[in-house]
Each structure stands twice: as structure tokens, then as C-alpha cells.
Amino acid sequence: MENASKFWIQLLVYPKEFFKSHVLENKLKYFNFAIVVFCLGYGIDRLEKQLVKFEIRGILDKLEFINTWTGFWLVSLAIGAIGGYILYLIGGWFYNVRVKWSAGEGNLEKSRALYLYSNFFISLFIILDSLIETIIYPIPYDPYSYLQSFEIIAIPLLFFFIFHSIYISYAGVxxxxxxxxxxxxxxxxxxxxxxxxxxxxxxISILYSYF
Structure with missing residues (x-):
């Protein structure tokens, strides 16, 4: 457990050293775990966006099961298992294309590792955020609820991990x-x-015009 903590903390705080130690030397620890986190995070993110679209189209009430926590997690797992893994393959491939566009010698395996690890903390945050919401909210998406203090904290944290992931990616590549x-x-x-x-x-513009 201690080794795992050091591994992920190094990725978060010292990404250059992390990629030198692990990806450059092909020591891809916890790789399957990172794929699971990435895929589940993708599934949750896609479903959350889809719930908003369903509400805008006025059909959310007809899809009641998806807007229960049981349905939400089951559907997120299904979306992540298929769509998340496809995104990992395509995203890693396009990452390799960008390496070539940056005048580098492409390496698909290395590019997929860079893509996966650099997105780890976004995916992990999305999962942890949803786990906390499962505890404190009765349903996954309530269009009539007010912004809660938890969400006020979570939103800037999400933006931090998004932009920090870009830095991790740049540092690695x-x-x-x-x-x-x-x-x-x-x-x-x-x-x-x-x-x-x-x-x-x-x-934000679409949501503002809708509400």
C-alpha cells in the first residue's frame, strides 16, 4: 500500500521523475488499475452529461432507472467497459500522432502509457466525486436542486485536475x-x-440559456 501511495504521489507531484522511472524504463506498475479507473471515470462523465441532455429534451422522467444510483453505477460501468476502453485505444493512438506532429519519433505503447497516466487523476476525481454524491444525494441528477457547498468545492478541484493533467502530459512527453x-x-x-x-x-452558455 505504501509503495502504491508513493507511486501515485510521484505522478502527481513529480511527473518528470515518474515517467523517467516507470514509462521510460517500461516499468508500468498498476497499469491495469489505471485502465479500470480511466474507463469508469469516462463512463460516469458520459452518463452525467447524458442526464443533462435528457432533462433538456424533457425525457429524463421516462428513464427513471438511469437516474437512480443503482442504475447510474450499472450504466456507467457498461459505458466505461466499452466506450472507455475504446477511448483509451484511440486517445493513445492520437497522442502518438501528436508526438509525431511535434517532430518526435512515435511509439504507440509509450504514447498510450503517457495518455493513460496523465488522465489518471481526472478519472479518479470523477469517481470519488460520484461516490460522495451517492452518499449525500438521493438521485444522481436533480435539475431543481440548488448548488450545494460540496459542489462549490468540487468544481474548482475538477478544473485543477483537468489543467494539472495537461501539465503532467506535457512534462511526460x-x-x-x-x-x-x-x-x-x-x-x-x-x-x-x-x-x-x-x-x-x-x-455553460447552453445551460445558462436553458435555465
Whole structure:
């Protein structure tokens, strides 16, 4: 347990040393665990967004089972098992493409490891957030509930892990691959940040216009 804690703390706090020690030397510890966390986090995230869409379309009441905690977790597991693993494969492949666009020599296995580990803490946060919500809220999504103090804390934490994951990715790719840093800044820092900003601004605008 202590070794596992050190492993993940090193990834969070010292990503350059982490990738040198583990990915560069092909010592991929807890890799299957990271895949499970990634896939489940993806499943939860997709379902949460889908519940909002169902409410906007006025069909959430017809899909009552999904908006129970039992249904929510079962559907999230199903989505994650299929869609999450597909995303891991495609996301790792595109990560490798970006390495090549950054004038680096591609390595698909290494790129998938970089992609997976750099997204670990976002996925873990999503899972832990949903576990806490399962305890304190009666249903997964209530469009009529007020913003709670827990959510006020969770939202900035989510943004922290999102943008920190971008830093982890950049630190990893510039440490264990031969990319040119100028190009890597564009493909692994600037563009990912812009994509997240555009997506969340668009989402907030849609929700604001709806309510």
C-alpha cells in the first residue's frame, strides 16, 4: 500500500521523475488499475452529461432507472467497459500522432502509457466525486436542486485536475520522447487548454440559456 501511495504521489507531484522511472524504463506498475479507473471515470462523465441532455429534451422522467444510483453505477460501468476502453485505444493512438506532429519519433505503447497516466487523476476525481454524491444525494441528477457547498468545492478541484493533467502530459512527453519543445508546447499545452476552455464555455452558455 505504501509503495502504491508513493507511486501515485510521484505522478502527481513529480511527473518528470515518474515517467523517467516507470514509462521510460517500461516499468508500468498498476497499469491495469489505471485502465479500470480511466474507463469508469469516462463512463460516469458520459452518463452525467447524458442526464443533462435528457432533462433538456424533457425525457429524463421516462428513464427513471438511469437516474437512480443503482442504475447510474450499472450504466456507467457498461459505458466505461466499452466506450472507455475504446477511448483509451484511440486517445493513445492520437497522442502518438501528436508526438509525431511535434517532430518526435512515435511509439504507440509509450504514447498510450503517457495518455493513460496523465488522465489518471481526472478519472479518479470523477469517481470519488460520484461516490460522495451517492452518499449525500438521493438521485444522481436533480435539475431543481440548488448548488450545494460540496459542489462549490468540487468544481474548482475538477478544473485543477483537468489543467494539472495537461501539465503532467506535457512534462511526460518532453521527458521521455524526442519531441521539439516548441511544437510540444502547441500540441500538448496550448491546444488542449483551448479545447477545454471552448468546451466548458459552450456548455455553460447552453445551460445558462436553458435555465
Amino acid at each position: 518532453t521527458t521521455i520522447t524526442d519531441v521539439k519543445k516548441g511544437r510540444a508546447i502547441i500540441w500538448f499545452l496550448v491546444l488542449p487548454i483551448l479545447v477545454y476552455l471552448v468546451v466548458y464555455i459552450a456548455l
